[in-house]
Amino acid sequence: MSANLSAILYLVSGVLFILALRGLSSPETSRQGNLFGIIGMVIAVTVTFLSVGNFSSGFVYVLIFLAIGGSLGAFIAYRIPMTAMPELVAGFHSLVGLAAVFVAISAFINPSAFNLGTPGNIKLASLIEMAIGAAVGAITFSGSVIAFLKLQGIMSGAPITFKGQHLLNALLLILIIILTIYLCSTQSSNLFWILIAISFLIGFLIIIPIGGADMPVVISMLNSYSGWAAAGIGFTLENTALIITGALVGSSGAILSYIMCKGMNRSFFNVILGGFGATDQTSGNQNKEQRPVKSGNADDAAFLMKNASSVIIVPGYGMAVAQAQHALREMVDTLKKNDIKVSYAIHPVAGRMPGHMNVLLAEANVPYDEVFELEEINNDFANADVAFVIGANDVTNPVAKTDPQSPIYGMPVLDVEKCKSVLFVKRSLSPGYAGIDNDLFYKENTLMLFADAKKMTEDITKNL
């Protein structure tokens, strides 16, 4: 296949990838968008086969390995529970990162296969692109592995901090730049290996200080990195499809990180520097006065809801942990049968990744037009009779609006306290991730329901 024709076809697949993302602007067009993405991928792979044009025994092995990976991926995709989506995405990011590293290594060992020169005499620009692709890929890989372990609970979600952490990271980053410069002048393969090793180390070091609830930012950020790694390799291979895709994914992840940071009213650097939630523990415990709390049972909750005309549900990460989304939907169905208006309010950082709650509710067959974002629904709390908070905490804390001393001051929160009554499903009175007490617990109109989210929801349904 001529180089020009394949370049045009790579461009076509790049455009199809753009359309795949464009489709996600509404659920109706999204499925078609995904199809565009698949077609784009098929074109890119086919064109690569045709332009390499080497259908020797190696080709058979390519198909075999493709089938192995493909069936593994398909198996995972069908078996994974929706609550584990953050782990899955983190895991997948690590694979992209590692694949980028492998491609860069291969190109370094055998540059002539990629038309980049000969070993020890690689074109300067290619070498820089290769080094960038490999470094970013390695950071993505080890960072995603740590994110995965934290999300999976294998590693504690608590931030791991030590003295001089930031200085060490900064020094390592500078070291990478110096190594890249030396690599360009010496073309030494040892330097290339050291570069990759240090990049792995950096990925590890930048993710360990970040706490569990900051995972939405971390996952988005790693999403972005995987894109930049792909783009770096795309420059090395002079491949338009890879360059376009890398840029798309890179900016997509960056935007998601931005949205998540804004949802917490924290700067990106504040999140990345990490340690949030660990340092506030002491101050949180000091002023732990005993304030009266009204607690109730499923019966009380059912009574309140039965007499309401509109109910707003506020789900959070706790709902995902308790796998309560189906029980919740059943409760809402019963409410609707009693002519009660029900809607859902989703905070931007609810859950462990962007849009996490929306997927869980969709899985439980909640129609997406009953689910609202913070800005869309926040004014409705004043007119609603009951707010049902299930597994959320910090995102409902009115302190964010009233107390400038609070670590979460300025964070956009759901105006749950404006409801006539608030039902708060929670295991105990323990503070949320930010390590601060939630004023909402002690409000006159709040009824605490101390129980497992799923069990409580089921009990309420029985009592309705």
Next chain:
Amino acid sequence: MEIDPFIFRLSIFILSIFVGYYVVWSVTPSLHTPLMSVTNAISSVIIVGAIIAALSGSDGVVFSSSSIYGFLAIILAAVNIFGGFLVTQRMLAMYKKKKKDK
């Protein structure tokens, strides 16, 4: 003076960042999780590099030191491609509108 082809690729790259910026802002927040899984799937187009690497062995030698990395990368990218697109499809199939009769 002739323009280095690198500049053309850089132009594509920069313009794609802008395209990505505007396209992603128009993605509805409720679909942010599928957005992540689909971007993950498409970034696995890195498999084109893996295929070239895997087929780089000279005549008769299928597994050279450089092609082995290619084969490994093919497995990783294939997991991502199939896993990413299928899980996205599975998620998107769940997003339903309210039934009219309710």
